[in-house]
Amino acid sequence: MAKDWAAVSRAITTRMEELGLKQAEVKARSGLALQTVRELQLNLTSRDRPKRTLAAMSEALEWPSDHLSLVLEGKDPGEAAGSDLMVPTLRAVVAEFKNLRDIVERHEAELVELRALKAAIQSDSAAGKETRPDEPR
Structure with a gap:
């Protein structure tokens, strides 16, 4: 199955709005580079990333660590997790x-x-x- 980076982007943007977070706050929470946070949120580059990157982003957004990986794979993280x-x-x-x-x-x-x-x-x-x-x- 193709990886759905656009769905990951939408999920991140929606969650950041729900939590009232800015990119810099997500960067601080996740330990990721600001450029990585931007790329994921805005779907600037659809390339494979280490599992730890999506896990860190998920945790920064107060989700289980596998949440964004499941979104990327087209699975429903609510059911799976x-x-x-x-x-x-x-x-x-x-x-x-x-x-x-x-x-x-x-x-x-x-x-x-x-x-x-x-x-x-x-x-x-x-x-x-x-x-x-x-x-x-």
């Missing part, structure tokens, strides 16, 4: 669960301390001692 699109979301969910687990563990430790304090106060109360929370024992 559907599971890859979920990876960042799943990582964020896992990170949030870890954060929540840490919070719960801290609250459980505080609850243990509060229960011990309550038991001590009840014990003192039962023994007839008057204690105030602000007084040392």
Whole structure:
């Protein structure tokens, strides 16, 4: 199948507009030369490029690394890389669960301390001692 550099160009231009990026910003994100970014975005030269070039451009545009390679081959990157699109979301969910687990563990430790304090106060109360929370024992 012929390589569709025009489709790659359209995809890049559309994505840059969606993200509000200029060529210089894509250059900085991708590590590619500005001339390479221009050539890809404007389809100035339809020549083979290293896979890493399209991967860097894809990642700079917040796509999975194989996105533009799939576009070039005429494939639908949404279907081919559907599971890859979920990876960042799943990582964020896992990170949030870890954060929540840490919070719960801290609250459980505080609850243990509060229960011990309550038991001590009840014990003192039962023994007839008057204690105030602000007084040392």
